[in-house]
Each structure stands twice: as C-alpha cells, then as structure tokens.
Amino acid sequence: MDNDERALVEGRRFTVTGGAGFIGSWLVERLLRSGAAHVTVIDNLRYGDPTWIQSLAGRDRLTLLRFDLGTDDCEVLDPHLDGADGLFHLAAEKHNQALGRPARVLRANIEGTLGLFERAAQRGVAKTVFTSSLYAHGRIAGPPMREDERAEPRTVYGISKLAGEHLLSHVHGSAGLPHTVLRLYFVYGPRQFQGSGYKSVIVRNFERILGGEPPLIRGDGNQALDYVYVDDVVTALVRSLDSAASGALLNVGSGRAVRIIDLTRAMLEVAESDLEPTFGEPDVTAGSHRVCVNDRACRVLGWKPSVDLTRGLRKVYDWLRNERRSAQPS
Ligand SMILES: NC(=O)c1ccc[n+]([C@@H]2O[C@H](COP(=O)([O-])OP(=O)(O)OC[C@H]3O[C@@H](n4cnc5c(N)ncnc54)[C@H](O)[C@@H]3O)[C@@H](O)[C@H]2O)c1
16 A cells, blocks of 8 residues: 555545455455545445455444345435445456356346446446456457457456446436446456355366365466456556546556466466376367556556566465365364
C-alpha cells in the first residue's frame, strides 16, 4: 500500500459485490487496511467464504449483506449505495463454475448487473469499477490481446461480461455513473478456488504434487496463459478509483506468456519436488495463447505487476500446504 492508494481510500465508503470471493476478499482486506471508513460486502455466498473477511482487523467497519444478484430486488441495496465513494462489482457466475447453466450466468451477470448499475446511478455512487474478463475478447490464440480490437466472445460467460461492459456505459450515458472496466486475465493466489469442481491448473497440480503424484499436463504443454498475482490485481482495482482512470477499459494481466510446461517446472521447483510431469490427452486449450498487452493499464493507473511468478507460486503452495495440514485430523 502506498500513499496514493491511501489517499484514494482513507475515510471513504465502499461497496464490494462478490467481496467474500477470491479476489473480493483480498480487496476488502486492502480497503480496510488502507483506512476505509466503511465497506459493505454484497454476496450470495454461493462460492465465497465469509470467514475470510469476518476475521479481518477492522471488521467493525464491515457489513456483510447476503444478497443474490439477479434474483433479489436491487432496491434493497439502496442504503448500501447511498453516498458510496466507490462500488466494486466483482460478483459473477464465472465461466467454469456455471458451464451448463447459462440461465444462471445471464441472470447474475446481465440482469443482476444492470439492476445494480441502475441503482448505483440513482443513488449517486461516485465511482464504479467493474471486473470484466479476457473471455470478453473471445479468441484464444494469436498475438497478445489489446483493448481496442474487436471483441468476439465465444462463450455465454464471455458474452455476459462484454454485455456488462456495454450496460455500464449505457447506464452512464443515461443516468451518469463514472466508471472504469478492468479485463482481468488469469488471476492466481491464495484462496483461489480449491473445492470440488473446476480448479485452475495451478491448484490441481500443486494438489497432485502434495499428494506425491506427478503433475498432469494436457497435450504438449505449449499452450500459454497470462498469469497475474492477486495482490497486483487488487492494486489495479484500487487505483481505478482515481478520476484519471474514468471511462477507461484496461487489460489487467502480467503481459507475459507462460507456457504450461514452464509453469509446471516452476511449480516443481517451488515445491522442491523430484517428480516429473506426465502428459495426458490434449484438451480445448491445445495450441492456445491467451496473453494481453497491459501498456494501457500501466500508463493510466501508474501500475505495473510486481509479483513474479515464482514468488506468487510459492504463496499459493504455502497456502495449500497449510490448508492440507489443518484439514488433517490431529
Ligand atoms: N479469477 C480470475 O482469474 C478472473 C479472471 C477474469 C475475470 N474475473 C472476474 O473477477 C471477479 C471475481 O472473480 P473471483 O475469481 O474472485 O470469483 P469468486 O467466485 O471467487 O468470487 C465471486 C463472488 O461472487 C459471489 N457471487 C456469485 N454470483 C453472485 C450473485 N448472483 N449474487 C451475489 N453474489 C454472487 C460468489 O459467492 C463469490 O463470493 C468476477 O467478476 C470474475 O468474472 C476473474
């Protein structure tokens, strides 16, 4: 946390949707640590874990409202939006969580999102920051992605995120809602999803390594992703409150392509493991290259990713190892 960040947060009131989730809980922690006067978290708790925020220092300045965007009436949110200095909209049905449940994606990410933006504009929220996704771009191969290229989302999730971006500018145009949109790339860090169901390759393979099994690579491991550490994403979210970022659409990633084979080697090194990766059948990610150009975010936010891959992986590994230890019967 630096002085610029403190100046954006100290003594101010914020509302964070999805604040009990992976990225949201780290954001809430940063806001409280930076001296926010009050933070309201709006979350249906379908995926998040309220204990991540309920145990924070400064929890006397925190309110948790259980609310389902897309189902519950957004008018209930008015007291939590009235006079808010910032609204961070992170709650969403994500791609892998909601595969096969398109109606739920549309309800939360479009209907609920529109309802939220409309109420926020009516209640005079000073600044809204929306987390969109690389899936709004659509393509999964080719050169690094730029914000101004034509977006052609190919999944219901990607379509819903792009719609969220457009709905935000629509509400701003009709009722006034200053905002910044961040297209996040592959965010990793402690608390990323580790329950049953879809897990990122980082969590899946660290779990295998911790269990003494070789990490599994799908295909030849040349598919490349843009991994960005959660603390760096939180910094970008907070800096988006600056009026200089208003109206901007920004790619938030490391700007660096990491091949799965190299990621796996780095993970084995972090875990000090002698295991060798094993190669399985290619999946839909074969040949993919999903990386961003992050110059615009660096320039507009005065930001740059600061956590290198090895340091970030070590944090995830230590977290998973501790979780595993505390889950074992004593
Ligand atoms: N994690 C990534 O790599 C990544 C990449 C691109 C974009 N994003 C975006 O960042 C945001 C946060 O992602 P995350 O990884 O922290 O996800 P997460 O699932 O850990 O957190 C999302 C939170 O929103 C809540 N939520 C979901 N649907 C809701 C609804 N209808 N009403 C109220 N609450 C609801 C969940 O319970 C959860 O606590 C999302 O908008 C996601 O689309 C994330």
